[in-house]
Amino acid sequence: MQQTSPLLTDLYQINMIQAYLDHGDTETAVFELFVRTLPPRRGFLMAAGLEQALDFLENLRFSAAEIAWLKNTGRFGPNLLNYLRDFRFTGDVHAMPEGTVFFANEPMLRLTAPLPQAQFVESRLINILHYQILIAAKAARSVLAAPNKLLVDFGMRRAHGAEAGLMAARASYIAGFAGTATVLAGKQFGIPLFGTMAHSFIEAFSDETEAFETFARTRPDNVVLLLDTYDTEAAARKVVALAPRLTETGIAIRGVRLDSGDLIALSKSVRAILDAGGLKETTIFVSGGLDEDSLVAFARAGAPIDGIGIGTSLTTSADVPSIDCVYKLQEYAGLPRRKRSENKSTWPGRKQVWRRYDTDGRMASDLLTLADHEKAGAPLIHPVMLGGQRLQPAPSLDDIRRRAKRELECLPEALRKLTPGATYKVEVADALVELAADVDRRLERSSPSI
């Protein structure tokens, strides 16, 4: 990922830093990033994007040109401009490892830093983490719906911009996709690449068989032929007719792709044509406006489909294009803080999540506690950055992917369905409830309603 300008932030962040500096409010603040409520049809979420978030914090610098531009707006004082000129993130980050399953109100990340720093990073930090969490959770649904199919991200073109296209490949690979069509994701993250041909390729030839043969001779190791440009079943028969000529030169037709029409019916008729033609090893790959519900329909119908390209529905998380992911002040200058806005109130203080498992290894329930209260189970939040320095080298993407796989295996059965059959239990420790009441009493004392 290219480092983006630190000015990719909301104006109010800079306004607030100006006020904090003017007023001397630079003590330690603790913010937590969490999701307030799970969206419809999501029984869980999955932590993702932490590496990019840490990259952002580590590399946050203002260029001379950016400082000059801020100065020219006439909005900001010299104290702010000097502060930003030397800006370095020097805080601590505690977080759930990428690939961890989490639920509403559980902090996926806690950031501890001088207030102006902690405040400034809010907008881009949410921007980075929200999207990968969204896509990992969406991709996990397909992985659960079709555990034995080859799933490939095809959605860069209608993802919302460049970064979304790239990061969707990363987040869906974490959740268990086999790979992506997006070449840059292969270069940048080592994610396996998949891809064959478009309809325009077929159309550029005057004869469909000639297009197939040309492609096969160019890419003999990866012959997957697109059948639906004109007439899918006719194209399947052309593939059967072509196969002996290719076999003579040692080329096997690895697969065919269907991108339109009734994919269940066509996969069956194409399978029959291929089998009758001796191409039993040739796989069927489908694409074209598919999502996790399509995967369930394919399985129910017994469609002989081996792999699925999932595009727009994945990279836009089409049924749920955003989640209520927020970053909230929980402590400042040693005192726990709390927002009490209607339906948006928060649990104050630094928190930890303890996860308990059933005897069969499935997740049983989580307990939200204060960070320094030891409880039964496994703590989910760990230090990853202290004083602006990463504690460990980044885990490999395959390690993250293995973690995600284990997490999905440990999900309660009811949460593995596309429409979750239960709500996972997240308890709030008594100490936290009491702390919230303490904060409320303090607020009432210091600032009674007029």
Added chain:
Amino acid sequence: MQQTSPLLTDLYQINMIQAYLDHGDTETAVFELFVRTLPPRRGFLMAAGLEQALDFLENLRFSAAEIAWLKNTGRFGPNLLNYLRDFRFTGDVHAMPEGTVFFANEPMLRLTAPLPQAQFVESRLINILHYQILIAAKAARSVLAAPNKLLVDFGMRRAHGAEAGLMAARASYIAGFAGTATVLAGKQFGIPLFGTMAHSFIEAFSDETEAFETFARTRPDNVVLLLDTYDTEAAARKVVALAPRLTETGIAIRGVRLDSGDLIALSKSVRAILDAGGLKETTIFVSGGLDEDSLVAFARAGAPIDGIGIGTSLTTSADVPSIDCVYKLQEYAGLPRRKRSENKSTWPGRKQVWRRYDTDGRMASDLLTLADHEKAGAPLIHPVMLGGQRLQPAPSLDDIRRRAKRELECLPEALRKLTPGATYKVEVADALVELAADVDRRLERSSPSI
């Protein structure tokens, strides 16, 4: 916008170029970008993103490191690697100016170039244009629903990644928003910036009034105070009590912001408190999970709201997070081409759209014709790049915005509603229908079904 790597593409594009080069298929291809069908609740779309698309074409280069990486994959031949090493886009682009209203099946952009070039740019070209078209169309709905309100883009944090956050500000400004909170959009595009404070700012102080006063003294030119951290009406009374002290030092409270609760009821009660306290000039700005339907509800209820921050629903186009935007081969080597896949067939050839207007200046109907057929009305598609060179300097964003405003004024009344009351008439010229039939006959002759 930062130039992204040319490897932000789909693998199949590079596979196809390899096959085109191997087979000598490098004649001129014509592709058109259009939307197959309008999504639910969209009566029209708006062209946007052309400048970024032309930037992409003009600056498309492969670095030595990118070529080396491609070579190391072992997938590609030396002819392809040499071709990409010297890659420059040398083609022509015809397009609708940004801000133009358009409809299903109307090419918003036509690209003419040697086949490997024209093929290669597909994925990123759609990625750039799809998102800005999507957001301009979404933003236009709010502009039509609340023509006299101050509308501000607040949605960078939950936009899908960095580029979406930035480009949503641009596309919504084109459609008629007053500005954005995203600072980088101010620096990069000169878009007006808006922003005040977050709840965390209020919470960092032990006293709400002290927070208000600190902010007002730091930003005396732009005092907009956030009221809903604890109790909105109590906070409004604190603002009234604070006002005289600020007035003494020449500071006016320009506005208040409400971000939660029943915004219609609260705007009325806060208006009453402010008016009774002599703050009749202080405006009310609202935010928090709003969309164009909220704007209609505010207007119906006569809510005394002056401005609205629209965030996630705008930048994710929440109700319609993608549109069926495609880029299809229409001609190759002088011959018109056509895809006939089920429900995805296309009109062949280079096309033009002619728009006719009623006597009152409203759009009446469009006619889709072959590009060289002169018709009545105004042609919408114009040359913007020839031989890889831009023909004109980029229009200013404010010029584009003025065009969009005129276009929205010319919309038929039925299309100005959030749920469109009619479908706009787009006729297909007889010559185009005949050409499609010609192509079909040619395909049948050259490649009969087996």
